[in-house]
Each structure stands twice: as C-alpha cells, then as structure tokens.
Amino acid sequence: MSPLLEVRDLHVRYEARGGTIRAVDGVGFSLARGEVLGVVGESGCGKSTLGRAILRLVEPAAGTIVFDGEDITRLDRRGMVARRRDMQVVFQDPFGALNPRHRVGEIVGEPLVVHRVGDRASRAARVAELLELVGLPPDAARRHPHEFSGGQRQRIAIARALALEPRLLVADEPVSALDVSIQSQVINLLSDLRARLGLSMVFISHDLSVVRHVSDRIAVMYLGRIVEIGAAAEVFDAPAHPYARALLSAVPHVDPSRRRDRILLQGEMPDPAHPPGGCAFRTRCPAAEPRCAASAPALAARRIAGAPPREAACHLLEAA
Ligand code: ADP
DSSP states (O other): OOOSEEEEEEEEEEEETTEEEEEEEEEEEEEOTTOEEEEEOSTTSSHHHHHHHHTTSSOOSEEEEEETTEEOTTOOHHHHHHHGGGEEEEOSOHHHHSOTTSOHHHHHHHHHHHTTOSOHHHHHHHHHHHHHHTTOOGGGGGSOGGGSOHHHHHHHHHHHHHTTOOSEEEEESTTTTSOHHHHHHHHHHHHHHHHHHOOEEEEEOSOHHHHHHHOSEEEEEETTEEEEEEEHHHHHHSOOSHHHHHHHTTSOOSSGGGOOOOOOOOSOOOOTTSOOSSSTTGGGOTTOOTHHHHSOOOOEEEEETTEEEEEEOOTTSOBO
16 A cells, blocks of 8 residues: 655755754655654754654755645645645644633634534534543533643643544654653553554654654654664664664663663764764764765665664665
C-alpha cells in the first residue's frame, strides 16, 4: 500500500538576526499507514519546524509533501483547511492550546462546528464519546480547562485533535510539560488510541525514553537534517551514526548487562545560521576525518556489523 505521508527534500528557512537559519535542510522520509515515527534530537535541531511544515503551519521553502497520494505542498488555504481534517496536531503546552473561557465541551467539539459536521445533538454525543475515549468523565464537558490538571488538559487537547477522526497526528513534545508520573499515562493513551484507531503519528520529543515506547521507527535529527533513520529497536540497540550513538548513550539500555559507556559530545552546538560545511556534525564528531569537511554525506543505506543495513548520513560508514 502507498505510504500515508511522503516528505521529499523538505526545506524550511527562517530569517533571523544572525542570518538565514535552515531549520529543516533537505529532509525526506515516508510514513506507512498506522505507523509511528519518532523524531529525536537536541533542542533546536528542527523537530518542531518539521512537524509544523508537514501540516503547512509553517511554509516550506522547497520540497514536497504528499499526503495520501495528494501533493499538498502547494494547496491553497481552502484546500488545506479541508485536508487538515485528516492531519491534526497536539502541542507540548495543553493550556496554551485550550481557550480558558470556553467549556471543555465547546473546545472538543469546535472542529466539528468549524467543519460543519452533524447537528447540535450529534455533536454533543460525539463530544461525550471523545471524552470517554481519552478517559475523562462525561461531566468534563461542562467544566473549564483550568479545573483540570496538566495531564487531563493534555487529554482534552487529544480529544479535540481526534474529533474529526484524523489519519495523521503530529504530536510535538506532547508530554514534556507533564509530571513524570503523568507522562506514562498520556503515552499509554496515545499508544492505545493508535492501536484502536489505526492512527499514524509523527511523535516529536527530545526525551528518548518517551519516544522509545511509542515508535515503530526513529529519525535522529541534527542541525536540520535526518542523520539516521530506522526501526526503533535497531536504532536504540545499535545506533550507527556517531551523533545517534552519542545521543543514545545517555539512555539506559533495557538490558543492564549491555550498558553503554556515555559518549560526551565535544564542543558546542554550532550557530544554526552558520553551520559547518561538509558534514554538519563534524565539529563535534569524535571520529571526524578530513573528508568529512569536503562534502555533506547523503542519508543512504550503510553497512552495520551484525545487523541489517541502516539509513545513515556519515562518510565513515560504508555504503551497503
Ligand atoms: P526543535 O523543535 O528541535 O527544538 P525548532 O524547529 O524549534 O527545533 O528550531 C529549529 C531552528 O530554527 C532553531 O535554530 C530555532 O532557533 C530556529 N527557529 C525556530 N522557530 C523560529 C522562528 N519562528 N523564527 C526564527 N528562528 C526560528
């Protein structure tokens, strides 16, 4: 079956005081129906910009986004509004996303009103169904967002995002603002909804242990590019790219006998407006060689010892 989402050579730029920031600099991947892709990397590597660009909440400078076989890259506003029924987003800060003056029932049901789905009675029934789906009591509909805890507010935001039965959910740091004890409840809810509704997800998080729980595949980003992408278990177990290895060395291994040594990155994150030429990671790479300055490595299948080939962007890994 064709993928639900295909992103090809996507570029997003911001004009900042220090110069042009290539926040997303040639990203490509595909997402199968029902699949969850985790996107990880340090703050500022372009995860959020990528998530927003997929939904055209920020405009790409170049590249192509194909959703369910349709090129949506140049759809006009009206076309995009219609398409967005199928593509929803949940952000980190559930309070910012919920209008404090509205009752929860209005907040969750608003997308139904905007898209003129059903009548008042059927919308109220759908809101009740959605509240139940995310584990909130029926009387939540009559209350206001401030009466709820952070975790419950994120459930409200998820219920609203699911109102139109989207096929793609972009979850941008959906649990980062929550207490650790609440995080796993919301993660479990998302996994459960994914299984029940067949949702595809792009799951963005700087927290690797969160991403690990929900993702089928993982994409590791550095300075606007994917440096490695592959099956979650394989990337977590044996990251190939030197940046992925360093990033993942901070996460405890599920098997304590296979604990990895922590790899500390050298130096600072480069100025995103003036990234190093060649491989952008070379200034912090423990294994960099002169050839790493000469050209940027392509994201391509590379040979991995004792494992299937992996897509990684590193000159030091042999092409498979
Ligand atoms: P992440 O989600 O991985 O933290 P972002 O996508 O938020 O990364 O940011 C990527 C880069 O783009 C960073 O260098 C950030 O400072 C810059 N950036 C993000 N949003 C804007 C904006 N609205 N204007 C200018 N620069 C931005």
